[in-house]
Amino acid sequence: MTPKVTEMNENPASTPDTSTREKSTPGAEPVLAIRDLVVELPGPDGSPLRAIDGVDLTVGRGEIVGLAGESGSGKTMTALALLGLLPQGGTAAGQMLVEGDDVLKMTPRQVRDLRGNRVAMVFQDPMTSLHPMLSVGKQLTEHLRHHKKLDKRAANARAVELLATVRIPDPERALGRYPHQFSGGMRQRIAIAIALACDPALLLADEPTTALDVTVQAGILRLLDRLRRENGLSVLIITHDLGVMSALADRVSVMYAGRIVESGPRADVLREPRHPYTRGLLDALPHPDGGNAALVPIVGSPPKLGQAPSGCAFHPRCPHAVAGCAEERPNLLALTPTHAGACPIDPLAVTASKVGTP
Amino acid sequence: MNATRLFLGDRLGADRTPSPDDDAPRRKPRRAGKSPWRSPLAVTGLAIIGVFLIAAVFASLISPEDPLAQKWPKYQSPSGDHWFGTDQLGRDILSRVIHGTRISLPLALLLVVLAMVIGTVLGAVAGYFGGWIDMVVMRCADLVLAFPAIILAMAVVAALGPNLTNAVLAVVIVSWPTYARVVRGLVLTLRQSDFVQADRLLGASGWRVLAVDLRPNLAGPVAVLAALDLGNAVLLLSGLSFLGLGAQPPAAEWGAMVNAGSANFDAWWVAVFPGAAILLSVLAFNFLGDTLRDALDPRTARAIRK
Amino acid sequence: MTALSGTSNLTVTSKDVGLRLHDLSVTYRSPGRPLVRAVAGVSLAVAPGQVVGLVGESGCGKSTLGKAAVGLLKPAGGRVTFNGRAVDTLGLRPRPSDQRGLQMVFQDPYASLNPRRRIGEQISDAVVLAGGTRERGRETARELLERVGLAAEFVDRFPHEFSGGQRQRIAIARVLAAEPSCIVADEPIAALDASAQASVANLLLDLARERNVGLLFISHDLSIVRQIADTVAVMYLGTVVESGPTAQVWDDPRHPYSKALISAVPRADGSGELPVDLPGDVPDPAFPPTGCRFHPRCPIATDACEVDEPALVEFLPERRAACSVLAPALTKVG
Numbered sequence: 001m002t003p004k005v006t007e008m009n010e011n012p013a014s015t016p017d018t019s020t021r022e023k024s025t026p027g028a029e030p031v032l033a034i035r036d037l038v039v040e041l042p043g044p045d046g047s048p049l050r051a052i053d054g055v056d057l058t059v060g061r062g063e064i065v066g067l068a069g070e071s072g073s074g075k076t077m078t079a080l081a082l083l084g085l086l087p088q089g090g091t092a093a094g095q096m097l098v099e100g101d102d103v104l105k106m107t108p109r110q111v112r113d114l115r116g117n118r119v120a121m122v123f124q125d126p127m128t129s130l131h132p133m134l135s136v137g138k139q140l141t142e143h144l145r146h147h148k149k150l151d152k153r154a155a156n157a158r159a160v161e162l163l164a165t166v167r168i169p170d171p172e173r174a175l176g177r178y179p180h181q182f183s184g185g186m187r188q189r190i191a192i193a194i195a196l197a198c199d200p201a202l203l204l205a206d207e208p209t210t211a212l213d214v215t216v217q218a219g220i221l222r223l224l225d226r227l228r229r230e231n232g233l234s235v236l237i238i239t240h241d242l243g244v245m246s247a248l249a250d251r252v253s254v255m256y257a258g259r260i261v262e263s264g265p266r267a268d269v270l271r272e273p274r275h276p277y278t279r280g281l282l283d284a285l286p287h288p289d290g291g292n293a294a295l296v297p298i299v300g301s302p303p304k305l306g307q308a309p310s311g312c313a314f315h316p317r318c319p320h321a322v323a324g325c326a327e328e329r330p331n332l333l334a335l336t337p338t339h340a341g342a343c344p345i346d347p348l349a350v351t352a353s354k355v356g357t358p
Numbered sequence: 359m360n361a362t363r364l365f366l367g368d369r370l371g372a373d374r375t376p377s378p379d380d381d382a383p384r385r386k387p388r389r390a391g392k393s394p395w396r397s398p399l400a401v402t403g404l405a406i407i408g409v410f411l412i413a414a415v416f417a418s419l420i421s422p423e424d425p426l427a428q429k430w431p432k433y434q435s436p437s438g439d440h441w442f443g444t445d446q447l448g449r450d451i452l453s454r455v456i457h458g459t460r461i462s463l464p465l466a467l468l469l470v471v472l473a474m475v476i477g478t479v480l481g482a483v484a485g486y487f488g489g490w491i492d493m494v495v496m497r498c499a500d501l502v503l504a505f506p507a508i509i510l511a512m513a514v515v516a517a518l519g520p521n522l523t524n525a526v527l528a529v530v531i532v533s534w535p536t537y538a539r540v541v542r543g544l545v546l547t548l549r550q551s552d553f554v555q556a557d558r559l560l561g562a563s564g565w566r567v568l569a570v571d572l573r574p575n576l577a578g579p580v581a582v583l584a585a586l587d588l589g590n591a592v593l594l595l596s597g598l599s600f601l602g603l604g605a606q607p608p609a610a611e612w613g614a615m616v617n618a619g620s621a622n623f624d625a626w627w628v629a630v631f632p633g634a635a636i637l638l639s640v641l642a643f644n645f646l647g648d649t650l651r652d653a654l655d656p657r658t659a660r661a662i663r664k
Numbered sequence: 665m666t667a668l669s670g671t672s673n674l675t676v677t678s679k680d681v682g683l684r685l686h687d688l689s690v691t692y693r694s695p696g697r698p699l700v701r702a703v704a705g706v707s708l709a710v711a712p713g714q715v716v717g718l719v720g721e722s723g724c725g726k727s728t729l730g731k732a733a734v735g736l737l738k739p740a741g742g743r744v745t746f747n748g749r750a751v752d753t754l755g756l757r758p759r760p761s762d763q764r765g766l767q768m769v770f771q772d773p774y775a776s777l778n779p780r781r782r783i784g785e786q787i788s789d790a791v792v793l794a795g796g797t798r799e800r801g802r803e804t805a806r807e808l809l810e811r812v813g814l815a816a817e818f819v820d821r822f823p824h825e826f827s828g829g830q831r832q833r834i835a836i837a838r839v840l841a842a843e844p845s846c847i848v849a850d851e852p853i854a855a856l857d858a859s860a861q862a863s864v865a866n867l868l869l870d871l872a873r874e875r876n877v878g879l880l881f882i883s884h885d886l887s888i889v890r891q892i893a894d895t896v897a898v899m900y901l902g903t904v905v906e907s908g909p910t911a912q913v914w915d916d917p918r919h920p921y922s923k924a925l926i927s928a929v930p931r932a933d934g935s936g937e938l939p940v941d942l943p944g945d946v947p948d949p950a951f952p953p954t955g956c957r958f959h960p961r962c963p964i965a966t967d968a969c970e971v972d973e974p975a976l977v978e979f980l981p982e983r984r985a986a987c988s989v990l991a992p993a994l995t996k997v998g
Contacts, residue, residue, distance in 0.1 A: 070857050183945040184722075213721035213884060218928040218941035225938055240858055243930030247938050270934030284862040285932055286887040295862035295891055301827065487756065552776035553786075555736055556835070559768055560842050561793040563758040570789075574780035 031201045031234040032059040032082070035095040039074070039081050039258075041305065042089035049306030051077045051090075053258040056332070059202060062232040064224070066249030066266070068242060068281070070302050074258040075238045079204045083121060084111035099201050117147055120195035124207035126187040129194065130179040136163075136190055137175025143197045162193040165231075166223060185216035189223065196227070205237045209244060221247050242281060246270050254278045257303050257313035260332060264339035274341035274348065276318045312343070320345055394652035403645030406638050414459035421453035425610040433625040443627035446618055447608075451627060454610035455635050461611045462639065465526055466591040472530045473591075474584045477537025478576065482568050484538065485545030496542065499535035507532040508597050515603040522611075525604035529594045533587060540583055541576055548572050578654040586647030589640035596636050612636050680748035682878045683710040683733060683766060683846045688742035689902075690725070690732045700950045702728040704902035705742065707976075710878040712845050715869060717893030717910060718882045719925070723946045725902040726882045727771075730850040733880065734768045735759070746846065761794065767844040769868075771851035773831035777823040783809075783834050784819025790841035801841075808837035812867060829860030836867065846878040847871075853888065865892055887929050890914045895982070898922045901949060901957040904976060908983035918985045918994060920962050956988065964989050 034057040040048035052074045059065045067075045081092040082103060096103040098118055103111060115121075123129055131139055140159040144150045150158060156175070163171035166189040179187055188208060195203055205224065209217035225248060227233040239245060245252050246266060253263035254277065262275040273279045280298040300317040303309060309316050315325035322345060330342045333352035343349060394400060413420065422441075427449060434444040442451035484495040502510065514528035548554060549567070557571050596613030598604035605611030612632040619629025690703040702725040710716045720726045731737040733744055738753040745751065746766045752759065770776035778786055787808055788801025796804075806816035812833040823831055832852060839847060849868060853861040869892045872879040883889050889896055890910055897907040898921065906919040917923045924942040931937070944961040947953055953960050959969035966989055974986040979994035987994075 070859065185945060213946075214886070214928040214930075214939070215721065215924055215942035216945070218930070218939035219943075221930070222938050222941055241930070242932035243939075246932045246934050246936065247930040266936055267934040270932055281858060282932060284859045286885075286891040295866055295888075297863035297866070298859045552770040552772060553778040556768065556770065556776055556838065557778075557786075557789055558754050559734060559736070559759060559764070559766075560790045560838075561759045561761060561764050562789065564756050566758075566793075571778055571781070575778070577780075 030058040030060045033097040037094040039092045059234050064235040064249050066245040066252045067238045069255035073255040075255050117198045119202045120200040121204040122208045124210045126191035147198045166193045203235045257308045261342045268339045275343050277314050394649050399645045400649035403642040406642035410459050413456045417457050421456040423450035423453040425453040425457040442631040445628045457610040458612045469526045469530050470591050473533035477534035478541045481538035481541030485542035499538050502535045520603040522605050525598040582651040585650045589643035684745045686743040689740050690728050691740040698950050710880045712878045713876040715879045715893045717889035717896040719886050720899035724899040730848045730882050764842050765845040767839040769849040769852045776835045787838045812837045829856050832864050848880045850882045906985045921958050
């Protein structure tokens with residue numbers, strides 16, 4: 001066993017001032033614009049089941065957007081649709097613009113080019129994207145030589161640079177090592193380096209820190225934040241962990257049963273959640289600074305695929321549900337100029353207009 | 359390191375975050391039309407076995423002639439009178455093939471059950487208790503597996519004397535180690551599983567763990583193995599008879615009949631029809647074994663178990 | 665933590681009641697590798713009705729400790745006692761009945777229930793093994809299923825019909841059937857969804873209170889331990905580095921590792937504050953650092969830390985920390 005490489009500290013002065021965080025300038029084209037995405041998967045009897053039902057989402061340049069929700073809410077499916085990796089028989093409709101190009105109109109070949117080149121993905125388990133039998137250098141340079149058409153020398157130099165960017169100590173030596181010689185946190189850094197190899201416009205991070213220890217997780221979160229600040233990386237981070245969300249995301253969208261039920265700037269959504277589901281998620285968390293209050297789980301369970309209740313899908317579990325909730329499916333309403341929620345009982349909803357309507 | 363990991367891009371929507379807490383347990387609807395028992399192979403296998411079973415049960419009713427009667431001309435080619443022709447002693451081959459099901463099928467079944475029981479018990483005990491029991495059992499198994507099955511079976515029959523009972527015994531002796539190995543491997547994994555540990559903490563003895571906790575978990579794989587082994591058993595038994603070490607004349611046994619036919623290649627029908635019977639039954643048992651394996655695969659097993 | 669008496673009315677003679685680990689160490693030997701001391705001298709006590717949290721990151725030996733505590737692993741040194749009697753390591757013999765009050769809840773509810781047996785049968789095992797009838801076992805299973813928040817009619821169903829959270833409840837019901845006085849729960853909620861985590865954690869806490877069951881709650885998640893545990897022990901690389909009443913440790917951690925662990929927890933408060941990371945990785949337990957095992961990552965380490973192995977010092981009643989740098993100052997600060 002080779003001794004594990006140790007991790008270097010992220011820039012200690014990296015706690016960002018919210019105001020200096022880059023925002024997508026108005027008028028500039030967002031890196032990702034998803035409009036009215038509908039994904040249907042084949043059900044057990046072959047009839048299509050709606051996994052995602054009208055999702056809108058944008059990620060601006062240099063922005064980190066969080067997509068939250070419990071398992072089965074459709075958050076991972078959104079990412080898979082974007083990568084053209086839906087399970088067999090799945091169909092996607094709507095618009096998914098990556099830098100203005102609609103993924104849903106691309107040929108399979110174009111989608112393959114998009115993946116890895118313009119949209120890169122980081123998974124919960126870095127070993128799903130790292131080849132266990134190839135050295136880290138091989139994996140990085142292959143990627144560079146294939147996609148970027150670099151010669152061996154240039155690819156090596158770039159690989160070292162990338163490993164340095166994700167703070168792998170002694171990058172030259174790291175090139176010759178194999179994934180199993182690194183710890184979980186370092187592997188995730190390497191996976192991020194590979195994802196960055198082709199200067200993607202967008203990084204999709206699906207539960208990138210869920211499998212890691214908290215102290216290591218903190219390092220990865222800092223790394224992503226630094227990459228955004230220094231390299232202008234745009235990130236769509238998918239996680240069930242609202243703590244991670246709070247640390248990293250500029251804007252947060254919360255999904256439930258295939259729909260977005262609340263979205264807005266991080267501080268708005270997490271400090272003043274408008275939707276009862278978001279509130280429920282927050283109450284179920286142990287509150288580090290909230291005294292010894294008991295955990296309050298959300299009653300019931302999320303609906304299965306294709307079994308979403310009528311009206312508001314959350315109404316059977318909602319403490320505030322009224323009779324009308326079972327009937328009309330609520331739209332996402334602009335409660336404030338930045339904060340949208342899909343709960344018609346919300347006092348702000350009375351005067352709000354539907355998101356997307358001028 | 360696990361070499362079977364998926365690579366980027368190959369990974370499909372398996373949501374690795376844990377499944378949600380629900381209040382109503384999910385009852386997966388049985389997937390209509392997806393049952394492995396409806397695949398063409400399974401249907402074919404079942405149909406062939408069905409035909410053989412009917413032939414075995416009603417052999418004396420449906421066979422046109424007495425299988426041992428030597429009252430027709432020798433080496434008659436297939437005709438309206440004798441669909442499969444007659445053999446070197448002027449016996450009706452169709453009747454002999456039909457009666458052959460009464461030897462091959464029950465004996466194959468019997469010896470597979472014997473091998474399964476012996477192998478499973480020995481393998482389970484070896485796997486669970488380990489130590490010298492494991493050593494002894496597995497070295498015996500290795501010894502048996504070190505020989506080609508048919509050679510060892512021949513040696514055993516040669517030592518015991520050539521007859522059908524000894525042939526069955528010989529095939530049992532060469533078959534049990536497969537079960538012992540598979541079961542031992544399963545037990546070795548399962549005995550470390552959390553649910554066995556939990557039962558041990560509640561005070562279960564080793565025997566109870568084997569009989570109560572592990573038996574249902576072993577049943578599926580062993581059944582698949584047995585079904586796949588049935589074809590093998592038919593083949594081995596006929597092989598021994600072919601070599602003159604199993605069924606003795608004048609018994610209507612497929613292997614022995616093929617042997618008789620091999621003496622005279624001009625009369626192709628003498629060997630071909632019993633040979634086809636062997637081929638078909640082995641194929642059918644293999645189809646069934648494959649189907650059973652598909653059916654008991656953890657994913658689809660849920661639907662089947664209801 | 666040699667004398668963790670969480671409940672104040674414990675008398676001196678009741679000191680032996682419950683689960684106690686004395687200087688426990690557990691080693692692993694794998695071919696071609698040096699002996700790994702996964703647990704290197706830990707003392708801990710869990711009294712009936714008390715919830716003790718054991719926190720640490722992966723590879724710190726907390727699960728190994730849990731397994732050794734119930735007898736699933738053989739200790740290499742030290743002692744484990746349950747109600748004053750040494751806990752046997754499980755061999756081929758059935759577990760003695762006086763130890764069946766010490767039970768374990770496992771992390772993975774998909775692996776801890778037998779997929780091929782009805783849940784009612786599995787829950788009634790404890791009753792049958794204790795000499796009860798099948799009917800009695802079935803009755804117990806129905807009662808316990810209701811106690812853990814499921815329907816009594818579920819007795820005849822198979823585990824695959826349930827979600828992770830429900831399975832964990834079933835696993836808890838099975839353990840309850842043995843009428844335990846101490847439960848070791850090894851990451852019981854780590855594999856569950858957020859809302860299921862809360863409800864299973866609440867269930868365990870309620871059971872501990874209502875049935876006066878001691879609970880050793882092993883977790884990597886300090887924030888959840890903080891919610892439910894009376895006292896907490898923080899483990900790093902096989903040793904306890906800090907222990908004490910949960911609220912005190914959380915509000916005023918002394919050991920640099922506990923501090924790092926607490927400040928690395930991201931808070932869902934919308935502040936956008938990045939958690940503080942701890943540089944470096946947990947070292948390979950086969951090659952633990954000399955002296956204080958935390959020194960290579962410690963922000964306040966001195967040269968002496970590479971040599972001296974710090975002892976767990978009680979600097980306040982029931983509060984202990986193992987840090988040579990802080991040791992002289994600890995009592996004063998308190």
